[in-house]
Amino acid sequence: MHLRLTAIAALALCIAGEVPLACAQQRLGQVQPQVKHFKLGALDLWALRDSALIVPNDGSVFGLNADRAAVTNVLRAAGVSTHEVTLPVDVLLLRLPGHLILFDAGWGSEGHGVLRQSLASIGISPDEITDILITHSHSDHVGGLMDAHGRSTFAKARIRMSANEWAFMQTQDETRALASAIKTQIQTFEPGQPILPGITPLALYGHTPGHVGYEIAWRRWRLLDIGDLAHSSLISVAKPDWTIDYDNDKAQGARQRRQQFQRLAATHELIFAPHFPFPGVGRITPAGDGFSFRPEVPSEQ
Numbered sequence: 004m005h006l007r008l009t010a011i012a013a014l015a016l017c018i019a020g021e022v023p024l025a026c027a028q029q030r031l032g033q034v035q036p037q038v039k040h041f042k043l044g045a046l047d048l049w050a051l052r053d054s055a056l057i058v059p060n061d062g063s064v065f066g067l068n069a070d071r072a073a074v075t076n077v078l079r080a081a082g083v084s085t086h087e088v089t090l091p092v093d094v095l096l097l098r099l100p101g102h103l104i105l106f107d108a109g110w111g112s113e114g115h116g117v118l119r120q121s122l123a124s125i126g127i128s129p130d131e132i133t134d135i136l137i138t139h140s141h142s143d144h145v146g147g148l149m150d151a152h153g154r155s156t157f158a159k160a161r162i163r164m165s166a167n168e169w170a171f172m173q174t175q176d177e178t179r180a181l182a183s184a185i186k187t188q189i190q191t192f193e194p195g196q197p198i199l200p201g202i203t204p205l206a207l208y209g210h211t212p213g214h215v216g217y218e219i220a221w222r223r224w225r226l227l228d229i230g231d232l233a234h235s236s237l238i239s240v241a242k243p244d245w246t247i248d249y250d251n252d253k254a255q256g257a258r259q260r261r262q263q264f265q266r267l268a269a270t271h272e273l274i275f276a277p278h279f280p281f282p283g284v285g286r287i288t289p290a291g292d293g294f295s296f297r298p299e300v301p302s303e304q
């Protein structure tokens with residue numbers, strides 16, 4: 004997703020009642036550090052909590068090309084609040100021989116992120132992280148790369164993202180200072196080839212110009228970190244063709260969701276989705292003219 008600092012500033016004004024009609028109504032949720040360990044074959048993975056964003060169902064974010072009542076119907080049918088949608092911000096951690104790999108870095112201090120506390124709860128310090136694989140450069144995924152003092156949080160890690168995304172990140176007002184702080188750690192790639200043993204970035208352009216997912220493979224096991232291919236585990240999955248305000252290219256984002264969900268429903272592989280209900284691990288299955296998300300955390304093997 005994509006919530007600028009300016010939107011949070013606008014939110015503060017909203018609470019003060021100074022601009023009651025123009026204010027942004029998205030707000031940060033309160034999140035406690037939490038970790039869920041799971042296995043992919045012999046590989047150890049952890050889902051880590053960082054933050055949460057609460058988004059009003061007012062037609063400004065979800066289903067921009069849909070009837071607002073239809074969006075409400077999807078939420079009502081699932082038995083959840085029809086007034087607002089809570090989007091967790093979670094991060095994936097993977098241990099490989101010689102590597103401790105984060106997939107995205109959470110929101111950081113601007114988003115009240117607790118990723119560092121979640122890592123500390125399993126005894127991992129930031130300096131132990133060897134690689135950070137970035138899906139895209141929105142603040143809820145890269146904000147945690149820099150600490151509150153403007154220093155690189157994971158100073159010993161290689162930070163990898165697609166060449167397209169790195170070019171995009173350096174041109175955005177929101178991330179220019181961050182890009183400068185981490186530039187010596189950056190290593191870019193072209194999607195489609197493995198960048199670490201068993202880890203292949205997959206081009207999922209649309210949400211941003213260089214947005215990627217990461218496929219993790221171990222023997223017959225597969226898990227795809229879908230990044231921000233989808234935001235709501237209900238709306239974005241049931242109605243993949245509905246456009247969302249957070250997508251840079253809304254039409255391309257919608258096409259990408261439909262195409263990838265068709266593939267994932269056919270392969271039945273596991274996914275990790277940073278904005279789905281914690282721990283965000285499960286499978287996509289066909290449902291009506293769309294799909295559904297079935298949470299499933301592989302048990303210890």
Ligand SMILES: [Zn+2]
Nearest residue numbers: 004005143231
């Ligand atoms: Zn996001």
